[in-house]
Amino acid sequence: MxxxxxxxxxxxxxxxxxxxxxxxxxxxxxxxxxxxxxxxxxxxxxxxxxxxxxxxxxxxxxxxxxxxxxxxxxxxxxxxxxxxxxxxxxxxxxxxxxxxxxxxxxxxxxxxxxxxxxxxxxxxxxxxxxxxxxxxxxxxxxxxxxxxxxxxxxxxxxxxxxxxxxxxxxxxxxxxxxxxxxxxxxxxxxxxxxxxxxxxxxxxxxxxxxxxxxxxxxxxxxxxxxxxxxxxxxxxxxxxxxxxxxxxxxxxxxxxxxxxxxxxxxxxxxxxxxxxxxxxxxxxxxxxxxxxxxxxxxxxxxxxxxxxxxxxxxxxxxxxxxxxxxxxxxxxxxxxxxxxxxxxxxxxxxxxxxxxxxxxxxxxxxxxxxxxxxxxxxxxxxxxTSSLVNDAAVQERVKNLSKFERETPFSERIKVQHKLFNLPSLPTTTIGSFPQTAELRAVRNAFKKGEIDKAKYESEIKKYIDDCVAFQESIGLDVLVHGEPERNDMVEYFGEQLKGYAFSKNGWVQSYGSRCVKPPLLFGDVSRPNPMTVDWITYAQSKTKKIMKGMLTGPVTIMNWSFVRDDMPRSEVVKQLALCIYDEINDLQKAGIKIIQVDEAAFKEGYPLRKENIGDYESFAVNSFKLSVSCAEAKTQIHTHMCYSEFNDIIKTIEAMDADVISIETARSGNELLKIFKSVGYKQEVGPGVYDIHSPRVPSVSEIEEQIKALLEVLPKEQLWINPDCGLKTRKWEEVKPSLENMVKAVIASR
The missing domain is CATH 3.20.20.210 (TIM Barrel)
Structure with missing residues (x-):
């Protein structure tokens, strides 16, 4: 039996x-x-x-x-x-x-x-x-x-x-x-x-x-x-x-x-x-x-x-x-x-x-x-047969695609951007999120439950953004972020604003340790009814004269971190997602946002486990990223971020994505990952993480200086950005503030 x-x-x-x-x-x-x-x-x-x-x-x-x-x-x-x-x-x-x-x-x-x-x-x-x-x-x-x-x-x-x-x-x-x-x-x-x-x-x-x-x-x-x-x-x-x-x-x-x-x-x-x-x-x-x-x-x-x-x-x-x-x-x-x-x-x-x-x-x-x-x-x-699944307009738009990548090559774009931004060598920034405090989560939950009105909710979110901007300016960061207080999760937040998605109440899955994620459920054809981030990013930009990064999650990561419909090839699903990000980038740059980060944290984890299947994945993954940013003008700098990736086998693929700047997690592995970028003559700019955000410890100034010194042994200052390993969402402010202060001090000493 x-x-x-x-x-x-x-x-x-x-x-x-x-x-x-x-x-x-x-x-x-x-x-x-x-x-x-x-x-x-x-x-x-x-x-x-x-x-x-x-x-x-x-x-x-x-x-x-x-x-x-x-x-x-x-x-x-x-x-x-x-x-x-x-x-x-x-x-x-x-x-x-x-x-x-x-x-x-x-x-x-x-x-x-x-x-x-x-x-x-x-x-x-x-x-x-x-x-x-x-x-x-x-x-x-x-x-x-x-x-x-x-x-x-x-x-x-x-x-x-x-x-x-x-x-x-x-x-x-x-x-x-x-x-x-x-x-x-x-x-x-x-x-x-x-x-x-x-x-x-x-x-x-x-x-x-x-x-x-x-x-x-x-x-x-x-x-x-x-x-x-x-x-x-x-x-x-x-x-x-x-x-x-x-x-x-x-x-x-x-x-x-x-x-x-x-x-x-x-x-x-x-x-x-x-x-x-x-x-x-x-x-x-x-x-x-x-x-x-x-x-x-x-x-x-x-x-x-x-x-x-x-x-x-x-x-x-x-x-x-x-x-x-x-x-x-x-x-x-x-x-x-x-x-x-x-x-x-x-x-x-x-x-x-x-x-x-x-x-x-x-x-x-x-x-x-x-x-x-x-x-x-x-x-x-x-x-x-459900009408929830099938959207003829989305299918028709994908069928009639004609533009798939940016018009201006990197070598010309970067000159325009350097002249426009006038940033110092080793520019400093963060990956995007700041601590999600208990108070912040309580505000979002109260709004979802109808316990506070929209005006009160937006007031509290803006207060958090104000504090984030003020802190970043006080320590001297060069490119700022708004802290993402309105976001519960980097995929769920976007999924909530897209047609074709549903959300569980309690569908938590372990990511590591005590860290859990609640992947959205991508069940049908996907489209973006309205702008998703423009109001918050433009508000944050209004609070500073420094450059404020727009923060988006890329189409491959949205797909890989969702539970994805199994009735359509993923290569087609990700095209629909790419068009949603395309629309958002277009709206952001029209609103005056100069740098937009399109995170592809989960790009590598979607790779097939057998080489015989990798070519197909790389083709649609790279093309979907390029499609999503293809509306970006030369003066709009596109960043991306990747987590815990072994890059030696995909470095040419990353280069093909044609992002202006890529930030990567390297703090736990020294500068070994960075050597791969040098070995292939990587031309775009790189932001290697100089301290590990998955640990509660605060790195000292001298420790970060040593990290920067090691980075400079591999790539020149002109090609490097300095940032933490990843977003700071899961950390506490008492860890984040001294860590970033020490990072900026170490950069100033290294310039």
Missing amino acids: SKSYVTGFGRIGEQRELKFALEAYWAGKSDFASVENVAKELRKRHWQYQKDAGIDFISVGDFSYYDIMLDHSIAFGAIPARFAGLSGEELYFSMCRGNKGAVAMEMTKWFNTNYHYIVPELNASTSFKLDASKYINEYKEAKALGINAKLNLIGPFTYLALSKTNDGSDAFSHLDALVSVYCELISEIAKLDDEVVIQLDEPIFVTDRASDLAPRLKGVYDKICAAASNAKIIFMTYFEKAPEATEQIVKTGVWAVGLDLVHNSECQRPSIKLIKDANKVLFAGIINGRNIWVADLEERKAKVGRLLDQIESDRLYIGTSCSLLHVPFTLKYEENLAIKEWLSFAVEKLDEIVILTAFANGKELCARCSEIYEKNKIAIANRK
Whole structure:
């Protein structure tokens, strides 16, 4: 008989309970025991949701106070030397958030998602020592609650592939030593039960690195499978196809292989045959773990039927394409949401899995599942024909596009801009947002709820802008921003003003640590009925004689940070978004705004994981950015910003975007990223981040001076802007003010 599973589950809580517990602890308002109590309750609730739905294999060990890769570093004793002498929660949170004496470990995107992980730091002298307490304790906790536990671990290849070394050594020189620790961990877990199921996540094998790494799989996983005879090992992949890994892993003693059958599913047929021929179990990721649209259960039922033609039902386990960490928790809090019947969050996806498993087993659906199934058919039909989705005017405008890029080349534009702006060398600015205080959030919420009128709301927002402008002028920043007090989120704010978008009330998803985002729901053809930022930016400009930057989110980022409709190619969706930004830029420059920043923070994370698919993505992503700014005159300077990107493989693509200035996050990685810009002869201007805004620590003047000195070793003053790593929305004013003051002082000393 087929069984059901979930690859992984979220941990922040359906009402962000863990977020608030952590932030209270960090603020000194509670002790860590309070956080532990919240965490224990969340684990219990999340396991119970899965058990009540009828899921057969429930993930354990994927809960984290901050990040699962960080948890593994702690468990393996891979602690950077600068944190020596610390222990417990002080060590844990210092590693991911920094402390007064040590910067935090680097953080970057988890493959092509918006989740961030803490990058393990290794060197030639790194030695591993197991602390299995987290996994042992959570496994015991689950078993005591009657949970059929499946322990989730990051696999050794993925852990090492996503690590960095600080001495130029090869992370994979540690493979044998690390595998010994994995074997020790599995042996410890195996003592807890007569039979244990352990899922080892190896998504690195869906990338092009698979070709080099796959030949080493058999030797490693033979050792892992031999670590405990009562352990059933699942080799789990997700986000893409994994043919190289499948070919090798079926030769080992693993019990099961997990494949993502949502993305490139037809390419997985040879892998499924290999799994069948080797008498392994297929963990078939049929339900999309990365999007929120209700599954077409009729279509998925047919897919299950095709799978049963390839593999026996008792070796076909049905579940999610990846962890449900990437979608909101539940629809139960959503009220007055017009498109609710088209949506499926994590808890609702559990029902979809159970229904498909029943189909695989030839069973009749229970009354509840039968009702869900019938409603599903209606929802699928309604979505296809809804007037909310289809807008003929938008479709016609896209069809008749004729202008796709700016008329004046950069070499001529920049001369016009330099003469017009007359900025000093190493001009200073910030990325855009200033702290979102509790008072500010309260004002926005009160206005949304109708508790204050528009006049009162606008008065409070203008007061915040006034304060932001006055502060920036007082410390001597060269190009100012308005602080974005009217914005809840850099994508949601724009989505709220566009047709074709809907918004959940409680659709929060973890981005990193306690940071959560509530992605808007892009369900139909998109257009901009009215200007979105012009009034606020022109008001801010009226309060200063210095240049005020207009702040927009770019079309690729709006798309990548939304839950995007799955009934149209993304290459077409992003054209519609680009035209909305085009209209806004046109209105801003007509209103006298000289510099406009079009953030593409999520440009890199949208990249396909296989080189064979990258060309198509780069083409439509670059072209959509160029389309969005194509109305900008030569005298209008276009900035863009990118987060946590490895630029060595896409630097030519960034150059092709043709922005006048790009700001990037470099504070945690030194000037290594900047060297890539120099190596290709990058002509446009660059704003490397000189301090890390994801840490609460305040950098000293001398520290920033050293950063600037390192930057000047790579690029000339004439090509550099100085700014923080990213927006300052999540920081506190008591951190922001001294940090920016020190930044300006360091720049003045460096000019």
